[in-house]
Amino acid sequence: MNEIDEIFGEVAQYFSVMSEPTRLKIIHAICQAERTVTEIVEATGSTQSNISRHLNLMHRHGLLSRRREGNQIYYQMADDTMTELCRTACNRIASRIDDRRPMKRQLARLMPPPGKRTVRA
Amino acid sequence: MNEIDEIFGEVAQYFSVMSEPTRLKIIHAICQAERTVTEIVEATGSTQSNISRHLNLMHRHGLLSRRREGNQIYYQMADDTMTELCRTACNRIASRIDDRRPMKRQLARLMPPPGKRTVRA
DNA sequence: TGACTATATGAGTTTATGCGCATATAGTCA
């Protein structure tokens, strides 16, 4: 039974990475294409320090990959399973909210799949 | 942009429900068939008070449904999306762990789909 | 080299949450 405890511990950690609005915003910001920290800071409206911490955490958990280009660092989604979980959950919640109060635009677009160019100049 | 904030808040809550080992154990205990609180307490090895809180939280979030039968209360999974998310995440983590240290039995069985009789006498 | 930009991190504060203990509520059965 101890092995199972270990797995549930790790699964809980896995979910906990996504249980934070700021981190979901980060994913929202980079799920289509890689972005620099500064771009993510602007997209999320949070502070540089805060975003940097979240990015590091997500990177440590294997969610994001990063590459340096000169002065800046590009972050990108690196865990397809997680990306898919987010999409599923967002659709679920969006439709639930939509039941209470219909929305104009479809919210499935919250976690859009990546376009052609995921690596940018 | 405020609508999006609201959704990310709710999605984060949605994930946070699963970001707790005890709650994952609860799902593990009831994902095949409904169980009473006492049964869940025994299956998880936690205390009655603690499990009761978790069950209530999960019920408030729409994850579980419950029905009373005499003295006892049967809890059951009520959110197919969440059940599926758990299955996906468990498989993901199990295979990741398996990469580090191969396991005897397949861990996909951690979150088995319900059998024929999900409602018991 | 020094000035500048981009990113990371240490320290401290605040808030959220899981847990245990004791107790309350609700149902059953004699």
Add this chain to the structure above:
DNA sequence: TGACTATATGCGCATAAACTCATATAGTCA
């Protein structure tokens, strides 16, 4: 009714996690 079983909950503690502020590190360009 009273004794018993099953489940829920108020309260307090301990820990974890997010955030801010200030500062450190790393790269670029003149």
